[in-house]
Amino acid sequence: MSASKDIESTRDAGPRDTRQRILTAAVELFRRRGYTGTGMKQIAEAAGAPFGSIYHFFPGGKAQLGEEVVRTSGVVYLDLVAGLMTPYEDRVAATADVFIAAADTLRELDFADPCPIATVAMEVANTNEQLRQATSEVFGNWIEEIAAYYAAGGIPEPAARETASSVIALLEGAFMLGRAARSTEPVLAASRAAAAIVRAAAAGE
């Protein structure tokens, strides 16, 4: 029996970072089923963790878990998008290519939301001030980072920030339409529109 137990504990793997597995499972579930639509028991099961472990690692309960999901995803995505864009000299081409890559991601995820915080942001905007603030800060960080990239490319400062905001809005909205239609078309169309936005801003209107 002790041999069987050893095999079990080896097969069930992840002996170390149960906390990380819970966080990862929550990210995956939130982007498919949303925040209110995901249960704590589902998260525990998907993480292969006992139910009680969630409250051991996240004593603040679902709200704390939700906030950590939003904030950690925010950092991961900031690095990801920044990594995709910065190598480019041409800001217009960089922006368009990010949308094309996003279309591939959308399909690979079988039309789950490529943005891990969007569905949550919509759900909590009027219902949970703590989470609303977290999503707002994450969106704000994204906008700042991309605005700096556009500014470095020669777009003057008030316009750079507005352009960044609109490009992110366009991407999020295109994800929404693409998920509803189960099609990458809206994201590919948005790629050309995003190029037009950046091009206009670079031309000083």
Added chain:
Amino acid sequence: MSASKDIESTRDAGPRDTRQRILTAAVELFRRRGYTGTGMKQIAEAAGAPFGSIYHFFPGGKAQLGEEVVRTSGVVYLDLVAGLMTPYEDRVAATADVFIAAADTLRELDFADPCPIATVAMEVANTNEQLRQATSEVFGNWIEEIAAYYAAGGIPEPAARETASSVIALLEGAFMLGRAARSTEPVLAASRAAAAIVRAAAAGE
């Protein structure tokens, strides 16, 4: 007591269309709290209707109610946006002004979603095929209608549809950012970006 009852039934008003009040209450709650975040009891209470009436008028339960909310809102909004745009000769100005009006609406709603189906669309895209299809059809109708408006303004057909899709995506995404930040800024910035998108399409790229 019968006099009192008469007063009651007069004050509680809506003696006729309980069904319509339920539908209206559901629209209001869904756009603030989402689909999974709204309970049937809350809807009944907000509608001033007895709980059982929901299942009398919507025997298909929450899914049927959700679908009717999506479809009826879709028609209402199609008429609304079309009514805002069609008087204009200049497609670029018309588009920009719709966004400015939308920013006002966002604030008037205290940052509830001006689009009554967006939050629901995000929640159900991977979890409820019936509702997902309803949201997809509504978005599709909007895109068609606006595409026809752009096409009538001189934008050739494949581009007109892509432009309409991107303008709607931009609007939805701007609502998302604006709600999260509790600010109309993202929608106002998107107004200028939307103008750039339509202008580029009208210029044949």
Added chain:
DNA sequence: GTCTATATCTTGATAGAC
């Protein structure tokens, strides 16, 4: 058709054995 009471299930969360 209106309205109440209830059945059944699931939720987030806690207690406590191990």
Added chain:
DNA sequence: GTCTATCAAGATATAGAC
């Protein structure tokens, strides 16, 4: 720190009196 049992409250849905 792992895991189970359980709680109270909420959900959707139904039955049935009026």
